[in-house]
Amino acid sequence: MPLSSHRRSVVLKRRPSGSPQPSDFEIIEDAIPTPGPGEVVTRTVFLSIDPYQRGRVSGRASYAAPVQIGEVMTGESVGEVIASADPAFKPGDTVAGARGWQTHTLSKAANLVKVDGKAAPLSTYLGVLGMPGTTAYSGMKDLGQPKAGETVVISAASGAVGSVAGQLAKRAGARVVGIAGGPDKCFYVQDTLMFDACVDHRAMDLRAELQAVCPDGIDVYFENVGGAVQAAAFDLLNPFSRVVMCGMVSQYNEDEFPPGPNLGFVVGKRVRIQGLIVSDKPERFAEWRALAAPWVADGSLRYREDVIDGLENAPGALTGILGGQNFGKLLVRVGADPA
Amino acid sequence: MPLSSHRRSVVLKRRPSGSPQPSDFEIIEDAIPTPGPGEVVTRTVFLSIDPYQRGRVSGRASYAAPVQIGEVMTGESVGEVIASADPAFKPGDTVAGARGWQTHTLSKAANLVKVDGKAAPLSTYLGVLGMPGTTAYSGMKDLGQPKAGETVVISAASGAVGSVAGQLAKRAGARVVGIAGGPDKCFYVQDTLMFDACVDHRAMDLRAELQAVCPDGIDVYFENVGGAVQAAAFDLLNPFSRVVMCGMVSQYNEDEFPPGPNLGFVVGKRVRIQGLIVSDKPERFAEWRALAAPWVADGSLRYREDVIDGLENAPGALTGILGGQNFGKLLVRVGADPA
Numbered sequence: 317m318p319l320s321s322h323r324r325s326v327v328l329k330r331r332p333s334g335s336p337q338p339s340d341f342e343i344i345e346d347a348i349p350t351p352g353p354g355e356v357v358t359r360t361v362f363l364s365i366d367p368y369q370r371g372r373v374s375g376r377a378s379y380a381a382p383v384q385i386g387e388v389m390t391g392e393s394v395g396e397v398i399a400s401a402d403p404a405f406k407p408g409d410t411v412a413g414a415r416g417w418q419t420h421t422l423s424k425a426a427n428l429v430k431v432d433g434k435a436a437p438l439s440t441y442l443g444v445l446g447m448p449g450t451t452a453y454s455g456m457k458d459l460g461q462p463k464a465g466e467t468v469v470i471s472a473a474s475g476a477v478g479s480v481a482g483q484l485a486k487r488a489g490a491r492v493v494g495i496a497g498g499p500d501k502c503f504y505v506q507d508t509l510m511f512d513a514c515v516d517h518r519a520m521d522l523r524a525e526l527q528a529v530c531p532d533g534i535d536v537y538f539e540n541v542g543g544a545v546q547a548a549a550f551d552l553l554n555p556f557s558r559v560v561m562c563g564m565v566s567q568y569n570e571d572e573f574p575p576g577p578n579l580g581f582v583v584g585k586r587v588r589i590q591g592l593i594v595s596d597k598p599e600r601f602a603e604w605r606a607l608a609a610p611w612v613a614d615g616s617l618r619y620r621e622d623v624i625d626g627l628e629n630a631p632g633a634l635t636g637i638l639g640g641q642n643f644g645k646l647l648v649r650v651g652a653d654p655a
Numbered sequence: 656m657p658l659s660s661h662r663r664s665v666v667l668k669r670r671p672s673g674s675p676q677p678s679d680f681e682i683i684e685d686a687i688p689t690p691g692p693g694e695v696v697t698r699t700v701f702l703s704i705d706p707y708q709r710g711r712v713s714g715r716a717s718y719a720a721p722v723q724i725g726e727v728m729t730g731e732s733v734g735e736v737i738a739s740a741d742p743a744f745k746p747g748d749t750v751a752g753a754r755g756w757q758t759h760t761l762s763k764a765a766n767l768v769k770v771d772g773k774a775a776p777l778s779t780y781l782g783v784l785g786m787p788g789t790t791a792y793s794g795m796k797d798l799g800q801p802k803a804g805e806t807v808v809i810s811a812a813s814g815a816v817g818s819v820a821g822q823l824a825k826r827a828g829a830r831v832v833g834i835a836g837g838p839d840k841c842f843y844v845q846d847t848l849m850f851d852a853c854v855d856h857r858a859m860d861l862r863a864e865l866q867a868v869c870p871d872g873i874d875v876y877f878e879n880v881g882g883a884v885q886a887a888a889f890d891l892l893n894p895f896s897r898v899v900m901c902g903m904v905s906q907y908n909e910d911e912f913p914p915g916p917n918l919g920f921v922v923g924k925r926v927r928i929q930g931l932i933v934s935d936k937p938e939r940f941a942e943w944r945a946l947a948a949p950w951v952a953d954g955s956l957r958y959r960e961d962v963i964d965g966l967e968n969a970p971g972a973l974t975g976i977l978g979g980q981n982f983g984k985l986l987v988r989v990g991a992d993p994a
Contacts, residue, residue: 575914586930
């Protein structure tokens with residue numbers, strides 16, 4: 317066991333080829349840092365594992381800088397302040413905004429936001445109230461814009477983003493159809509998240525099954541997956557439909573990407589296909605926390621968490637989320653809840 | 656020769672397979688109609704030949720109803736009123752808005768608009784001041800939104816739409832690169848239309864040539880072509896770029912469409928790809944005529960027309976435009992200019 321005055325960090329050992337493996341990472345130890353002026357040290361309680369993190373360990377150019385070999389792996393966390401050299405934070409505060417797969421994190425105070433672990437479980441600030449929830453919110457508000465009576469299709473519907481995206485579309489009065497992997501997830505999407513239907517993407521004939529539950533076509537498609545799921549959904553897009561391009565997790569482990577859809581239909585159907593990166597509209601984070609916290613508190617916004625114990629299991633968790641093995645928002649518990 | 660009291664019309668004889676052939680059409684004769692209340696009969700001076708017309712003779716579902724076998728082929732025309740049962744029009748008026756490959760057309764007065772053949776040549780109301788010009792205008796105003804200093808790429812740059820789209824982007828202060836077929840068109844695009852560069856899509860390595868003239872990537876891509884041209888342009892799209900999906904003429908004669916681009920880049924680059932049909936914003940037509948007529952008059956908005964003589968040559972003109980054989984706005988002269 318490490319001494320409690322030390323911290324452990326997961327660093328990138330080599331760039332994964334295909335599916336990332338735990339052996340692509342290693343754990344290093346060093347002393348818990350001391351904050352300089354304007355800095356804060358937190359003890360990590362939960363780490364967030366998200367599909368976008370695959371892009372950060374790839375050498376490919378992306379919208380964000382990659383993690384370098386030997387650097388601490390990136391990812392959102394929530395935790396408790398243990399030392400602060402900034403007047404805005406004091407030991408015992410619970411905060412979100414720290415980054416890094418580490419037991420203790422040194423952050424600039426400006427990057428942190430206090431969160432109320434009493435109002436909602438601390439973990440929710442990484443999921444339903446955090447980056448994934450905000451992604452769903454911005455995707456629907458800024459791009460998807462579902463209207464009452466429209467049909468909205470959500471891929472990876474049981475996931476951290478999809479589950480919120482679909483519930484928001486329901487609140488807008490749309491008919492909401494999920495696509496998820498396997499009967500358990502589909503049952504959850506229909507029975508707990510209250511989507512109107514859910515199609516298993518492992519179905520023999522995904523296209524036919526999706527068409528059967530979208531008799532009026534698709535007005536908004538919230539894309540998290542790509543590949544065959546995308547092809548099936550695109551075939552059903554209506555005139556003036558909107559595609560929220562949030563992710564294409566099916567190809568994150570690929571070096572070569574398969575061809576995509578012929579885009580001729582975009583012209584005649586006046587489809588709008590647009591990419592979404594949540595950090596482009598940072599104001600959405602606080603907006604969403606304010607909007608959704610009461611819905612989490614009253615139980616009307618449903619979410620599910622899949623918690624794996626131990627920092628050392630973070631690499632395997634990333635492997636799993638890229639294969640769809642998680643069920644709900646995937647978290648790694650790194651430390652005990654604050655007293 | 657037909658009697659002058661008769662009219663000739665080109666009707667669809669069978670749905671073309673691949674490239675439409677003159678033998679897919681036939682000419683019928685009937686009496687020049689008499690207008691009923693609210694109707695107007697015009698004598699056609701020019702017909703417009705446009706790539707979208709290929710879609711109208713296909714059986715495939717589209718945003719507009721197809722021409723049925725035995726029906727008069729559709730297409731915009733300009734002409735002279737010869738009989739009117741509507742107070743808004745009188746014989747001798749020159750009008751746009753009539754449709755149909757015919758020497759004489761019976762129209763609802765509400766569909767016609769008077770145009771001033773003295774202010775600008777009558778033919779321009781089918782091209783630079785008509786549907787193609789308005790398409791370019793709406794495409795740039797509503798979707799492309801080029802800004803000063805951005806790089807804008809226009810495919811089919813010497814065509815009726817592309818030539819206007821590029822000149823509008825120049826007026827917005829953008830750097831404008833055309834893609835056109837062959838050295839003559841490329842020379843025209845650079846020398847007359849004053850684009851900053853033009854790449855021949857028949858180049859050995861289109862990708863490399865386009866990259867060489869777009870060192871800062873592409874911020875707006877105005878798509879008229881599809882296929883390999885699209886693939887080359889998409890590779891160079893910048894973060895927050897916009898793709899105006901106006902047409903994909905390279906595949907209009909195909910029954911099976913080739914695969915398209917993998918859309919993974921849309922997410923990380925926050926690209927917006929959106930379809931454009933000019934008739935969705937009918938107000939743009941009058942806006943554009945008012946805006947552009949002075950530019951046509953003072954010569955600052957350049958255009959080129961490719962005029963084929965004789966109604967009977969309209970089917971062959973359609974064949975030609977789909978193969979890129981026209982050079983500038985393609986028109987068929989059906990009758991003499993008004994006195």
